[in-house]
Amino acid sequence: MDATNPAAATADEALRILRAVEQLGDAEEAGDLMRRGLRLARSLSGAGAALLAIDDETHPGWYAQVATDGIPDDDPLAVAVLEGRPGDEADSPLVRAPVRVAGQDFATLVLARWDVLPAHREQAVAAAVATVLGLRVEALRHRRVSELHEHVTQTVWELNRTLVDHVDLEVTLPLLARRVRDLTSADAVAIVGTRPDGEQRVLAASGEGAGAALAELAPDLGEVLREGLPQHWSATPAGDQLSSDSRVCTSVVPLETRAGHPVVLAVHGWKPSRGVSQQQVRDVLSALALHASVILDREQAEREHDQLTVLQDRDRIARDLHDLVIQRLFAVGLTLQGASRRAVVPEVMERLEGAVAELDQTIRDIRATIFELRHRPGAGTFRADLRQLVESYTSTLGFAPVLHLVGPLDSVADDEVQTQVLMVVREALSNVVRHAHAGSVTVQVEATAERLSVTVRDDGVGISADAVESGLGNVRARASEHGGAVELSRGEPHGTVLRWSVPV
CATH class of the missing domain: 3.30.565.10 (Histidine kinase-like ATPase, C-terminal domain)
Structure with missing residues (x-):
């Protein structure tokens, strides 16, 4: 009876689609979610090929990558979709459905290569799968972003614990570089500043390839150090198009410090975490660069305060030596000179004159010490x-x-x-x-x-x-x-x- 009842058949079909779509609900990784979604779209619609063209967030209107099912990644249709010309390689009608995440375009689901021409049902299947994909991607993004923010909070807390007594840049900056590298899965991270003569100096670095990365980034580092404007760029290497970390990015972010010498945070070869957009990672890098600026400013303030305290103490000691000790020695010397004129025994006169000479030398030594106190050379570790x-x-x-x-x-x-x-x-x-x-x-x-x-x-x-x-x-x-x-x-x-x- 049901087989001859169109309404019942339609209800059964809808129920079958809903049960199939439930299979996407327990996908925990973006790559697995895409694979399941493409496989499901093909099985429900009867398409010979399913493609998911993911938007390039850094270049609106472009696709960053194309995931496929039923055809290889280098199939002419996949290449044509990636290049924005799918009609050139399509040998049958295409069914498209937008995948939206948080109200924004995220990707386009494309079904192609049919044995039977697609109709309204196939369009409905594509729309249903695309809708569920968008909801699941949004949920995964929220979870991954929350995890990223939690890790950032832990990093800031760990950095702040090194600042309890005083700022030691030899401890804090290398720790910051390591944590930024962990957070972004970067190949290398470095904090680079400039010396008074304009030459670059590496304040801290993490990663065995840091030296080679800095050599590669030298022109970009110089430009950001001069201009003070951040630079970000990315590329997709050959490999698994379904991998969420296939985008390899580099960022050079300036630090706004009051010390006067420009400093940048360079993060080379970082990869967005699964479900986290490049812009969100860039925002995290900007926030950590700001925290690094605060650390450098605090170290500068501590150094200036310590230097001022030492100089004040030295100035007080020098003033006391000059106003009290030298004056007293000078008075004693005048007294001894007066006594030497009244001395009648040559031996006594000679000893008094010797004592006066010693006092004069002592006064000169004290004045030299005063000069040293007021002109302290730097000491290093x-x-x-x-x-x-x-x-x-x-x-x-x-x-x-x-x-x-x-x-x-x-x-x-x-x-x-x-x-x-x-x-x-x-x-x-x-x-x-x-x-x-x-x-x-x-x-x-x-x-x-x-x-x-x-x-x-x-x-x-x-x-x-x-x-x-x-x-x-x-x-x-x-x-x-x-x-x-x-x-x-x-x-x-x-x-x-x-x-x-x-x-x-």
């Missing part, structure tokens, strides 16, 4: 000495080297070992300048409870078979004197890696 040494090679190399400092360097190494490390780093960088023809170099100094190690990695021409080990001989000797070791090897895909270590 081992970390600061390493950073200053590495940064001093920027102009010679033609690019900013990357420095990674790991572990309690200032407390583990004694003065002699610190001096040896500085000499090894200097020799290694000098060799890169003379022989490597490199575009990037990374220096890592790491301290553990047992060893202090230096690793210098460049992407240059590598080691020649007839190389003369003049400078390297000095490096080996410095390791041997302290019971250490040196290893020189070829880098991948090219370049040289020097590893030097000594026990502590």
